[in-house]
Amino acid sequence: MSGTALRSNDLALGLIGTLAVILLWETSVRTGLIDPAVFPSPSLAIAAASERLTARQLGENLSWSLARVFSGFALGALAGVLVGVLAGWYRRFGLVVSPLVELLRPIPPLAWIPLAIIWFGLGEPSKFFIIFLGAFFPVVTAAYQGMRSVDPMLLRAGQTMGLSGVPLLLRVAIPAAAPDLATGLRIGWGLSFGVLVAAELIAADRGLGYMIIAERNAGGSVGVIIVGILLIGALNLLTDAAIGVAIRHWVGRWHGS
Amino acid sequence: MSCAGDISMREPDATPQAGRRTRAPFIRIEAVHKAFAARQGGELMVLDSIDLDIAENEFVSLIGRSGCGKTTLLNIIAGLDAATSGRIAIGERPVTGPGQGQGVVFQQHALFPWLTALGNVSFGFRKAGLPLEERRERSLELLRLVGLEAAANKYPREMSGGMQQRVSIARALALDPQILLMDEPFGALDELTRIELQQELLRIWQARRKTVVFVTHSIDEALMLSDRIVLLAPNPGRIQRIFEVPMPRPRSRTEPAFNALYDEIWSELSS
Known part of the structure; x- marks a missing residue:
């Protein structure tokens, strides 16, 4: 109590x-x-935003941003889990892959933007690629570390129950690494979200990032920009909290918090 | 000197080889050597020509100072470690890996933390391909056997060390193993829980008739539980002497025969 x-x-x-x-x-x-023209008060910002944006526009931009971050994150996380788990489980594969990951990991995802535009153009694929990178690296690192630090005692216990190879991986090693995987996924989601807006600032015709930069380019209201920024923050906060709750529900029961 | 010394303790009709018994051997350990590559090159001998026969339903303890290779020997019988040379057979079948009828109970923290007590026990049943309902039934029955039916839905972190070890025993029994290998299973428990679990283990052993190989560093524990106590000497690990424990069960720590044997093992251990 x-x-x-x-x-x-x-x-x-x-x-x-x-x-x-x-x-x-x-x-x-x-x-x-x-000066309210430079930095309007919260009430002025909300008033300006409700005047210049319809609920439909706002909802459309919001759902586009969410759809982008979901799809980029889902694939980036999936690839991260796959590569990280396999690298942690198969020693040789890990020795081949981990230096490569370590070399690419320090590059901020945003530094890839020029290349992404050259490779994939200004459409959706380039944004997807940037968000994918944002999720991939934290997840792959956490998955690899998680697999490497699985208690050997648990693996031996699994072996005494007749498990080896892939069944041992699926039924013992991956569940044992689940807390690390969960942390990696959460960090990956945050980073995906962080790079989403940057990707949308550069080239997009929909999304929250686009909404902000379009307002500036059109010489519109600072209030709309402020509302957009705060909305992005709130969205990240809410989704992160939701993931936190999901993780506690998933691994918290047995792992503690 | 590796295999002399137990002549006085053996039955009169036994052969003169240490570790050989008159009953048909069930676990047969022959000329087992184990060496690890040493850091400065060369080899580190951990076990040196271990010969030991264990009869069916026999309770044998391995005892000795740290570094005597008792856990290594247990792991070799479990199939978790390979001997550098020598042969090990259970029944007539040579041991080539784990999961061939050996159930193993580790010292601690070997339960799967993401599964409940029930989940851990029924994990052992999965391989047998039993239907879910029957797995559940049998798992509950084993939990009842170790006195933990009420804790079926608890996760390991919600259980005391003693409860966890009870679940570990139930999980090992779920495999319906021919032999039960226990690596200091009560070593991390407090004195009272330890004595309680020793009594439980004897009860289970008598109810289920398993062959048990039990690693411990406690002379007292070995005397309370075993039919025979195998004393291993370190550097390299080898059998120093084998003691028969003739007292009927339940044993008392205060009976003279218990204390006489305790002193004898102690003096052998510290010689």
């Missing part, structure tokens, strides 16, 4: 901080301390 009380108390303190900053922001604009 005292634990939950403490937690809701912590939450209240956090909310107080956030509300205080919003209040300070609002009042500094209203009192003329900040």
Whole structure:
């Protein structure tokens, strides 16, 4: 009981901080301390956004962004899990693959953008590629590390029950590495989200990133840009929290939190 | 000197070879050597010409100082490790790997943390290809045998060390093994739990009639449980002496024969 009380108390303190900053922001604009044309107050920003954007436009941009990040992440994560697990399980394959991954991993996904445009043009494939990279590297690294650190005791226990090869991999090694896989997937999702907007800023005709940059290019309202930014943040926050809950439900029961 | 010394303890009609018994051998260990590649080149001899026969339904303990190779020997019988040379057979069949009728109970942390007690036990049944419902039934029966039916849906991290080891025993029994190999299964438990589990193990062993090879570093534990105690000497690991434990079960730690044998093993161990 005292634990939950403490937690809701912590939450209240956090909310107080956030509300205080919003209040300070609002009042500094209203009192003329900040020029609303450069940095409008929250109420002005929302007013401007609701004036310039229809709910339908907003929903369309939002769903495009989500669809992009979902598809890029899904494939990047799948490839990451596959390569990471196999590299961790098959020693030789790991020795061949891991230096390559280590060499490419430090390159920020955004640095690939020029190449992506040359290879895939300005359409969806180039964005997909960037988001794919954002998910792939954290997931492949976590999967590889997770597989390498599976307790050998569990593998031996599996062997004593007559398992070897692929069944041992599927029924013992991968479940044992699941907590690391889950962490990798969560980090990968965050990174996919991070590069999504950048990809959309460069060349797109739909999506939240596009919405922001189009507003700037059209010399429209700063309020729309601010609302767009905050929306992206909120979306990332919500999906990350959802993944967090899913992970706790999946591995938390047996792994602890 | 590797295989002398147990003459005084053996039945009068036994052959003069150490480790040979008059009953038909069930586990036959012949001239087993194990060497690892040493770091500075060359070889590190871990086991040196181990000869040991174990009869069916016999309870044998391996005891000795760390480095005497008792766990290595157990792993070789389990098929988890290969002998450098020598032969091991269970029944008439040579051991070529794990899962050939050997059930293994490890010291600790060998339960699958993502499965419940029930899930861990029924894991052992999977290979037999039983239908789900029957696996469940039989797993529950084994949990009942180890006194843990009520904890069927608990995950390992929610169980005490003693409970985890009970589940480990049930999981090993699920394979319906011919032999049960136990590597210091109670070594990480507190004294009271350990004594409790020793009694449980004897009860299970008597109910299910298994051949047990039990690694321990406790003379007391070996004396409470075993028909024979094999004392291994270190560097390289070899059989120093084999003790018969003639006292009927249940044994008492206070009976004179128990203490006399304890002293004898201790003096042999510290010589």
